[in-house]
Amino acid sequence: MLLHHHQHSKHKQHKMSSISPRGPNSEIAHHHHQIPYSAHFENSLHHILEYPPRSSRDGITIIPNSSSQQPQQGVSIRERDVDARNLPHITLQQLPLSVHDPRRIFASPVPGIRLTHPGGWLEGGEGPSGEEQRAWAREFVEANNISGEQELGMAVQHHMQQNVELAKERMRARYEAQQQNARVEKEIKTLMDQREMEVKIETRMKEDARIRRENREHKRKVPAV
Numbered sequence: 001m002l003l004h005h006h007q008h009s010k011h012k013q014h015k016m017s018s019i020s021p022r023g024p025n026s027e028i029a030h031h032h033h034q035i036p037y038s039a040h041f042e043n044s045l046h047h048i049l050e051y052p053p054r055s056s057r058d059g060i061t062i063i064p065n066s067s068s069q070q071p072q073q074g075v076s077i078r079e080r081d082v083d084a085r086n087l088p089h090i091t092l093q094q095l096p097l098s099v100h101d102p103r104r105i106f107a108s109p110v111p112g113i114r115l116t117h118p119g120g121w122l123e124g125g126e127g128p129s130g131e132e133q134r135a136w137a138r139e140f141v142e143a144n145n146i147s148g149e150q151e152l153g154m155a156v157q158h159h160m161q162q163n164v165e166l167a168k169e170r171m172r173a174r175y176e177a178q179q180q181n182a183r184v185e186k187e188i189k190t191l192m193d194q195r196e197m198e199v200k201i202e203t204r205m206k207e208d209a210r211i212r213r214e215n216r217e218h219k220r221k222v223p224a225v
Contacts (some may be wrong), residue, residue, distance in 0.1 A: 027116065029193075034092060035092065035095045035096055035121075036095075038096050041097075041123065042174065043096070044098070045167075046171040046172075046174065048110065048111075048113055049076065049164070049171055050111040050168065050171065050172075052110075052111045053111055058107065058109060058112075059104070059105060059106050059107035059114040060074070060075065060076060060106050061076045061107045062076070062079050062082065062119070063076050063077065063079060064079055065078060066202065067080045070212050075077070079118075082118055087116070087126070088103040088117075090103070090124055092124045092125075094122045094178075095121075095122035095124050095125055096122075096124055097123065097124030099113055099114075101116070101124065103124070103125070106118050106120070110122065119133070140155070140156075140159070
């Protein structure tokens with residue numbers, strides 16, 4: 001289950017997320033669809049989406065370069081000050097990372113989940129390249145007939161909310177399917193246990209019948225004294 005992370009809708013260049021520096025982790029962005037399924041990660045995601053934390057969005061937020069907002073130590077950082085050399089090296093084989101992985105330090109659009117890279121994937125690792133983000137931004141602006149930054153911000157926020165709601169629906173459907181599977185498996189196990197007991201009883205009855213038959217034959221063969 002994938003959510004696109006568009007964190008900074010008011011960037012003057014219509015950049016939909018914070019910077020996603022290209023470097024030794026570029027394989028993650030290009031092979032994101034190859035991330036293996038993890039029931040543990042999906043269950044953790046489902047729990048967070050269904051029961052979001054009461055506190056506001058956590059993690060370090062990225063301030064667009066065009067913003068006049070001042071960074072706060074340990075709370076936010078300006079986009080241009082993010083040093084790609086200090087970002088974690090994460091291979092495709094390590095994904096998806098646990099939602100509690102200490103390398104997750106950046107804020108995401110989903111309360112309760114942090115990212116390992118600004119604008120990265122929920123599963124961990126850096127997100128789309130700058131070129132991919134700009135291409136998506138152009139398509140998004142054209143598709144929604146956006147003409148200004150304020151309108152862009154509102155459209156992106158609405159898009160993010162729709163994605164979160166869609167993720168919740170999919171997680172609920174997945175959970176219900178898991179529950180149904182568990183019920184079916186329990187019923188199958190009950191039937192198998194019942195059949196196993198029936199086979200044991202049938203086997204025991206056949207064995208008892210065989211013993212009685214052998215005893216009768218033995219009595220017929222033994223002459224009376």
